[in-house]
Amino acid sequence: MASATMTTSCTSCHVWIREVAGDPARRTKAMEVFPYWERYEKNVASYMTVPSLEAAMARLDPASVEAWLADPHDMRPGLPETMPRFALTAEERSAIGAAFAEAQSPVAETPAPDPANVAKGAELFVSKTCSSCHAYGALHTTGIPLAPDLAHTRSRMEPDRAAAWIEKPSALSSAATMPDLGLSTDEAIAIRDYLWLADPGWTEAAPLQAAVEPTTSPVTWDEVNEAVFAKICAHCHMDPEQNDGRAGPGNAGGFGFAATGIELQTYEGVVAVSDRIPDALHRRRLEVHRDVVGYGEMPATVDRPERPGMPLGLPALSDEDTALVLGWIEQGMPR
Ligand code: HEC
Ligand code: HEC
Ligand code: HEC
Incomplete structure (x- = not known):
């Protein structure tokens, strides 16, 4: 299965x-x-x-x-x-x-993460160029798009496997895009210990920003369609008539979701679900808030939405685009 x-x-x-x-x-x-x-x-x-x-x-x-x-x-x-x-x-x-x-292939056993290694690991993290690709919480904040923020690693890898990966990623997977950096076992362990034990500077949960207010300037369908529905929503919520029967995962189901029948490529399709759109957009804001405040656990102050927010997995709409959608709906969805 x-x-x-x-x-x-x-x-x-x-x-x-x-x-x-x-x-x-x-x-x-x-x-x-x-x-x-x-x-x-x-x-x-x-x-x-x-x-x-x-x-x-x-x-x-x-x-x-x-x-x-x-x-x-x-x-x-x-x-x-x-x-x-x-x-x-x-x-x-x-x-x-x-x-x-x-x-997973077996990896060598290593000593438990040791605080005495943290300072050496911190130095190696920079001298061995790790910091040129990886963010590490608030300690290093920039990285290339595909390299994970290593503040999460202690909650998603076993310490032995992390040391083995750092020493030689290609030995664990030929699909690794992280290069082998020629570290010794001791160096790999020291960096692993820095990643396990240093305080990455967890951020406190900031209060969620106030809900976006609908814009009061007149909004046309063309405007809101161009900025949001056609640009961001339609490729998952397709109109099968314009796509040789293909409807996309947001309409016909996919990614493990059942079909919704929601089509956002035509005016009629959007109007048909307009009462569900504001909440779907808001749920995505909650998810993004969870992402910026915490490494791992969603803070108790943030509701966990029952269903995923929209656009699914993509950045939440900007406040400006959200205000545009809400304003257009509130104005009775003029054509
Ligand atoms: C050229 C960019 C690059 C450099 C340099 C680099 N990494 Fe990576 N690293 C990656 C990428 C990309 C991944 C994601 C897995 C993959 O596709 O290989 C990764 C994955 C990892 C992971 C797995 C983390 C997780 O939570 O999944 C660890 C640990 C790690 N790197 C540590 C290091 C350390 C320590 C160094 C320095 C010795 C380093 N990396 C140098 C690009 C890099
Ligand atoms: C990456 C694909 C994807 C994109 C992009 C996307 N959706 Fe969805 N949408 C889905 C999927 C899959 C579901 C079914 C989710 C479920 O069943 O909870 C869904 C469900 C919905 C629902 C019904 C959920 C509910 O609980 O009422 C609405 C409304 C919706 N989408 C609106 C939008 C809007 C508006 C946009 C653009 C801002 C958008 N979607 C962009 C894939 C997508
Ligand atoms: C709509 C596109 C999409 C689909 C479908 C998808 N993923 Fe992902 N997946 C992503 C993206 C984007 C990331 C990177 C997330 C991040 O780094 O924050 C990711 C990351 C991951 C990771 C973490 C890998 C790493 O290197 O950090 C795992 C594990 C994963 N996905 C498993 C799955 C599984 C299992 C499925 C099927 C049930 C799946 N994904 C389907 C887009 C997708």
Whole structure:
């Protein structure tokens, strides 16, 4: 079952986009199956950069993956999109965890993380160029889009496996994009201990910003459609009549979600669900708030929405675009 779940819901982003888009031969073959690929690539700016699932399977703690799939939060400050929260059952999540466990090769045992190593690890973190790719909480705040913020690592890897990965990622997975940096075992352990024991500067939960007020200036359909629905929502909530029967995951179901029948490519489609849109946009703001305030646990002050916010997994709409949508709805949705 793990492979069934992962084939249907995970490969769309983690295999198709990531690997197929970059390989001309596979791209040509893929277009035989999915002729819209070219248009998709051209129109969609999101999900073109997604981490390797194979490299993740080789290193992440299966139990932490199971928990994170139920309530994902942002791992990469430089990557605009996040992993959406899917409608996976506990059984499906545990099957995915089992597939991770099966993909992992044994690693050498290491001593428990030792505070005496932290200062040396902090120095090596800079001299060995880790800090040029990775953020580490508030201690290092910039990184390349695909490198995780290492403040999360202690909650998602086993310490032995982390040391092995740092020493030589290619030994754990041939799909690793992190380069081998030629570290000794002792150096890898010292950095691991710095990542496990240094205070990454957890941020306090800031109060959620006040809800956005609808704009009072007149808004036309063309304006709100161009800024939001056509640009951001339509590619998942497609009108099958304009797309040879394809409706997208937000309409026909996909990513583990059942079909909703929600189509946001036409005026009529948007009007039909206009009463659900404000709440869906607000839930995404709650999710983004959770991402910036905490490393791991969502603070108790923030409600955990029952369903994922919209746009699914993409950055929340700007306040300006939110005000535009709310204003247009409040004005009676003029054409
Ligand atoms: C809509 C696109 C999309 C789909 C579909 C998707 N993912 Fe992801 N996934 C992402 C993105 C984007 C990230 C990076 C998240 C981050 O770093 O914050 C990610 C990250 C991950 C990670 C962490 C990997 C790492 O290197 O940090 C795991 C594990 C993962 N996904 C598993 C899955 C599984 C299992 C499925 C199927 C149930 C799945 N994903 C389906 C977009 C997707
Ligand atoms: C050229 C960029 C680059 C450099 C330099 C680099 N990394 Fe990475 N690292 C990555 C990427 C990208 C990943 C995500 C996994 C993958 O696709 O290989 C990663 C993953 C990791 C992970 C797994 C973290 C997690 O939570 O999933 C650890 C730990 C890590 N790196 C530590 C280090 C350390 C320590 C150094 C310095 C010795 C370092 N990295 C140098 C790019 C880099
Ligand atoms: C990456 C794909 C994707 C994008 C982009 C997207 N959606 Fe969705 N949408 C979905 C999926 C999948 C569901 C089903 C989720 C569920 O069942 O909870 C959904 C459900 C919804 C729902 C019904 C949820 C509810 O609880 O009422 C609304 C309303 C909605 N989307 C609006 C939007 C709007 C507005 C946008 C653009 C701002 C948008 N969506 C962008 C995939 C997407």
